[in-house]
Amino acid sequence: MQVFKFGGASVKDAGAVRNVGEIVKRFQDEKLLIVISAMGKSTNALEQLTEACYKQTGNAKKIFDEIKSYHDQIIKELIKDIHPHGFDDIENTFIELECLISGIPEGEYAFLYDQIVSFGELLSTKIVSIYLNQTGIRNRWLDARNFIHTDSTYREGKVDWTKTTQIIQSKLKPLVEKQIIITQGFIGNSPNNNTTTLGREGSDYSAAIFAYALDAESQTIWKDVAGVLNADPKRFKDTIKIDELTYNEAIELAYYGATVIHPKTIQPLQSKSIPLYVKSFVDPSASGTTVSNAPHDLIQMPVYIVKGDQTLVSISSKDFSFIVEENLSKIFEVFASHGIKTNMMQNSAISFSACVNTEDDNLKALQEALANQFNVRINKGCELFTARNVRSVQQVEYVKDKTILLEQRTRSSIQLVIQS
Numbered sequence: 001m002q003v004f005k006f007g008g009a010s011v012k013d014a015g016a017v018r019n020v021g022e023i024v025k026r027f028q029d030e031k032l033l034i035v036i037s038a039m040g041k042s043t044n045a046l047e048q049l050t051e052a053c054y055k056q057t058g059n060a061k062k063i064f065d066e067i068k069s070y071h072d073q074i075i076k077e078l079i080k081d082i083h084p085h086g087f088d089d090i091e092n093t094f095i096e097l098e099c100l101i102s103g104i105p106e107g108e109y110a111f112l113y114d115q116i117v118s119f120g121e122l123l124s125t126k127i128v129s130i131y132l133n134q135t136g137i138r139n140r141w142l143d144a145r146n147f148i149h150t151d152s153t154y155r156e157g158k159v160d161w162t163k164t165t166q167i168i169q170s171k172l173k174p175l176v177e178k179q180i181i182i183t184q185g186f187i188g189n190s191p192n193n194n195t196t197t198l199g200r201e202g203s204d205y206s207a208a209i210f211a212y213a214l215d216a217e218s219q220t221i222w223k224d225v226a227g228v229l230n231a232d233p234k235r236f237k238d239t240i241k242i243d244e245l246t247y248n249e250a251i252e253l254a255y256y257g258a259t260v261i262h263p264k265t266i267q268p269l270q271s272k273s274i275p276l277y278v279k280s281f282v283d284p285s286a287s288g289t290t291v292s293n294a295p296h297d298l299i300q301m302p303v304y305i306v307k308g309d310q311t312l313v314s315i316s317s318k319d320f321s322f323i324v325e326e327n328l329s330k331i332f333e334v335f336a337s338h339g340i341k342t343n344m345m346q347n348s349a350i351s352f353s354a355c356v357n358t359e360d361d362n363l364k365a366l367q368e369a370l371a372n373q374f375n376v377r378i379n380k381g382c383e384l385f386t387a388r389n390v391r392s393v394q395q396v397e398y399v400k401d402k403t404i405l406l407e408q409r410t411r412s413s414i415q416l417v418i419q420s
């Protein structure tokens with residue numbers, strides 16, 4: 001039993017979906033569960049739709065129409081002689097979404113977000129499933145919300161592992177034995193039966209949850225790159241593919257911001273020694289990257305990771321007290337209560353600096369909460385640059401013309417907060 005995950009880029013248009021069909025055809029006789037993301041950038045569009053709907057900007061209908069016509073175009077190109085039930089199903093899904101956005105929104109933003117944004121995955125899987133069946137690749141569409149159970153933390157559902165594993169084992173496993181299953185990434189079900197999502201780019205994680213609970217032989221993530229590279233090819237020249245990684249190395253790379261694998265994906269696989277293959281959907285027979293426990297020489301090549309959209313927060317005390325335990329614990333408490341995650345931090349006697357994701361509303365609130373006791377400086381427009389397996393970063397082209405605001409070294413990495 002294998003688990004495949006196809007991301008947004010692999011289903012971004014009709015040609016891409018046909019290519020998915022070609023890949024799946026090679027594995028037609030295997031026991032396969034396929035997890036699919038929303039098509040192309042449609043999650044971003046659905047985020048805009050949520051915003052428009054929540055703030056009642058009057059734009060919602062226009063954004064909805066754009067999302068619909070994007071999908072309609074793909075359907076038109078792919079699905080010819082369709083069983084009428086297939087079309088009805090997709091049409092109904094759009095009607096459901098339209099109803100949802102037409103009313104006055106109830107509840108919190110995060111709740112509404114999950115109810116709307118989840119439509120991206122529902123639509124993409126329905127389209128792909130119908131297309132594959134039409135081309136002779138027999139498969140069954142299933143709603144992931146029947147299997148992935150979370151708490152009610154909207155936009156970042158925490159998985160109920162006991163319930164999820166038990167249901168997947170008892171209800172889903174026998175179905176995967178029988179035929180190819182197509183289901184959604186990213187979405188789950190709350191205890192009171194509302195849709196939740198697992199956090200942006202969460203489909204890799206969904207696939208890992210399924211792989212874990214099914215005791216799969218392997219998980220494969222099909223990407224538009226050759227595998228895990230030593231740097232992001234959009235930012236660096238001459239990147240090199242990493243053939244093998246241990247789970248721990250992969251966790252670290254993902255944690256520092258290598259977007260090729262979602263950070264939560266690895267641990268469920270690691271705990272059952274399920275290998276993860278990252279492969280190219282453009283060149284499916286190429287070897288890609290294998291993440292496993294297999295003993296190998298630790299990677300020696302330099303690895304560069306850039307995490308964008310960062311803000312440097314610098315905090316010093318107003319009363320000239322040192323930034324030691326007592327002050328630090330206050331600062332961390334405020335960070336935690338505002339849901340601000342630090343990606344790197346450093347402290348000296350008189351100041352504390354943290355590099356965090358830029359989230360304007362939360363940062364403003366953080367600044368206000370600390371303002372009584374501390375001077376807080378906010379420096380937006382930063383990037384967190386991490387280099388591994390290098391002695392120095394002086395020669396690295398990418399950082400040469402940038403201002404370095406903060407630098408930190410450990411035995412295995414050099415991290416810089418930089419600004420252009």
Ligand code: ASP
Pocket residue numbers: 007008037038043044120185186199200201202203204
């Ligand atoms: N469609 C979701 C997103 O774009 C989940 C995923 O692609 O993994 O964030």
Ligand code: MG
Pocket residue numbers: 007008037038040043201
């Ligand atoms: Mg996506």
